[in-house]
Amino acid sequence: MEPTDPCSALLADKHVEFIKRLDKKHDELEYWMTEHLRVSGIYWGLVALFLLDKPAALDHQQIVTYILGCQNSDGGFGGHTNHDSHLLYTMSAVQVLLMLGALDQIDTKRVTDYVVGLQRDGMVSGDEWGEQDTRFAFIAVAILSQLGTLEQLDTQGIVDYVRSAMNYDGGFGSGPGGESHAAQVYTCLACLAILGQLHVVDRERLSGWLAERQLKCGGLNGRPQKLEDVCYSWWVLSSLEILGRVHWVDRQKLCGFILSAQDEERGGIADRPGDVPDVYHTCFGMAGLSLAGFKGYALKPVDPVYCMPKDIVERAGLGSWTDKVPESWRE
């Protein structure tokens, strides 16, 4: 059945070209402004390509060489060559190497030591300057689980911190008292999932809160009374998937919203219809479509904890978080 409205179809070829163009010189201002997170940009682009089942659209060897060149003497990775290490870019680097089957090319101990070195008083900072945020709790746990060195972290301290960020509405904030926000909810749930601690969550209240993120247009917002944004298709939907409640949103309407945010000329997906696309929203829009079971294209299934293709996660032995989901949650 041919859709008459182009934006009810997934413009897969255009998205592939959009992502490939990231590899070329560009006059677009966005590209020099994002040098410092190039490593994350590559991760976002690769996820989208893998989910579109076009993994070879970028040169893997080139990427691996580049990523390895972003590792610093402290064992962490910067966002670009000769950039200082940060947990965010270390995460993206490890994920990219995992996806490309090149994790064996780094010294696991060096990266582990870098991450473990950022833990103080139970919580993990994003860098040596001490910024604390529940995002970093997840990232530290996710990195070490991918490296197989999770036992070197004081995971109890992390669980305690995440629990302290749980709010009266069932959601999670960036730290104790912080307003519930869908992105923080995702990172806290994903962290607890890896550590097998999901029982601390108020499953029903949080699921209800997440379901409420869907607005009449079908899009999802990140907290009450805020605008919809394609990236919440991931943060909210992955959270609901971990909670086993993804059917509580109208997935068809959500797909319609994501598709309407595609750029028909340039390819790529924007935060909302009519805006300029970027690789971040392209990644999370694609992941959202996959989780929502979009039928118009054979997207690869995505793991809701790691935001990487399910088959890669399982092959790496990381799919076992599903075994640790509370017994009472399985229906």
Add this chain to the structure above:
Amino acid sequence: MRIDGCSDIEDPAPLAQQAAWQDVEPIAQDDGPSPICPIAYTDEYREMMGYLRAVMAAGEESARALALSGRVIQANPGHYTAWVYRKRLVEALASDIGAELDWVSALSAKHPKNYQLWHHREALVERLWPARAALALPEDQRLANPVLRRELQFVGSALDEDAKNFHAWSYRQWLVARYELWAQELAFVDTMISQDVRNNSAWNQRYFAVLRGRPATTQLDAALARAEVAYAVEHIQFAPNNDSPWAYVVGLLLRHAPAALHEELLPRIRALAADPGFAPAMSSTPFYWSALVDIHEQQARALPPAERAPLLDEARAICDRLATQVDITHNRYWRFRKTAVGA
């Protein structure tokens, strides 16, 4: 690229033409042996980055390096490495922290949602007036301190600009908790709620201000619970179909004063729903019915098991109403919620 109040960014001449930079050979962008996503720069940014790389590579610690780091950050505040370099320079040069705070403040107007700016601010404030020293004074004297007064004013302005700025609220929580400025916070929250009763961040802050950093298991005394119920209902009356006060009062009481759910909240919302002036609005908002489900469940919990059935049946009937009439958008949730009543 100019920022008012930042004297180190005033000279618009290219660095290559500035006498102060003649001794430096800029280092061109090196995209590594296998360039991925090479980036096109505007000429000015490209030049600045070349000089920044040069002075970083040379380990230079100077006023001009500090100024340059500021220009790069101003152009691209997410540039993490420029921040790292700047922080090290501030230390090494023993820069005036007050001046650094001025610089951060000027930049924040343009970049209100940048993580590094807010975190840098925290570090500077802590250095300007360590909390340990501050807490030796009573709260009213702390509030009179110019450093804290400025910070409260700054974050207040940021919230005037964008009342839901996640970073600003987070920073304010850090400030209030670290310097124990609890006594003044509730009034601030009330002002924000008055400005926009639908501001979920402000209601979240009310919870923060009421709890005052105490554990999640704290039980609030009856008078406080009653006062918060009255406050919430007053704002519900103003706009019944508004998620935030409902979520706030139900969430607060469930955790910290469960008995008040049916002793205080229930009669007040029932009265409002019976009032002809408010009945249509109340009966058509999902939040009213949802609160009733929570309240009846809590009431049932307080009874012996044999006596719970009528309340739980009522809660289930309300879930049906929500699923089929009042909140059809979330009907899957309400159908499930019905099965979970009393579980």
